[in-house]
Amino acid sequence: MEEPYYSFNRYLREKFGEKVHRISIDAGFSCPNLDGTLSKKGCIYCDNKAFSNFAGRNVEISKQIETSISYLAKKSNVKKFILYFQSFTNTYADIETLKERYDIAKRFPEIVGIFISTRPDCIDEEKIKLISSYKEKYLVWLEYGLQTTNDDMLAMLNRRHTYEDFLSAIKITRKYDINTGVHVILGLAQAFSAAIDDVQKIAAFDIHGIKFHVLHVLKDTVLNKLYGSGKVKLLEEDQYVRMVCDFLEKIPKNIVVLRLVSSANPAHLIAPPWINKKNEIILKIKKEFEKRGTCQGYFFAKR
Ligand code: SF4
Known part of the structure; x- marks a missing residue:
């Protein structure tokens, strides 16, 4: 069956002509929403240990990369890899520290790309210039956790940044022509009206990729307390399926779907x-x- 959306695998095959795997690492950064700078509570759904294998486990960065490359190379005979700075906030440090951590990619000739995930309020022109300098040798992407364009919802999630912060981050990122990904959460209490608002705004952004996060409840989170007290209702599987299709129909065909469904430990x-x-x-x-007889971009093209 031909893919009705622009999958990340397809994008990587088009770029490199072969299968490429993404390796998620914890590069030892913290987050201003956890270390007390903005808050100590974090986003209400956050537990990095459930998001990725190495998060919060203090494994040396090179060791994480070696372990993943050796496992994936044996399992799927893949020869090229993307280094994904995924856990916590991967631009939350001074320039020297950022450079030192990103430079670890250079020790591994198998690495062909660097993807960096961060908060929109943890970026500035100096950091963007540093990230841009890796473009000469690597496929470089910067991914922002936006989650929703609705400021009330962002406050409810305790994100501690605004939609305006995101718009500023996008502007500066695109000035340096860095590929930009956006993370959104589907399943917030806003239901469909605010989700539609998100789609309309996101469809107009100058971005290259979108990553979907299904709102889910993890053990040691504030969201778990809210869920336990019946204040949060989660999406059913079929609702999610319809919501993702509704969303993708309205955004451009050339936006890469970095992830269609999130999973958790x-x-x-x-x-x-x-x-x-x-x-x-x-x-x-x-x-x-x-x-439906539709696909990603079906209604965007017809606007
Ligand atoms: S910004 Fe990311 S790492 Fe920080 S609290 Fe929120 S989800 Fe967790």
């Missing part, structure tokens, strides 16, 4: 359990598009 996940049936959900999304 089962040891930390409270609900909903279906997020870890990734392949089934992806198949359902493809079938939903087939049933």
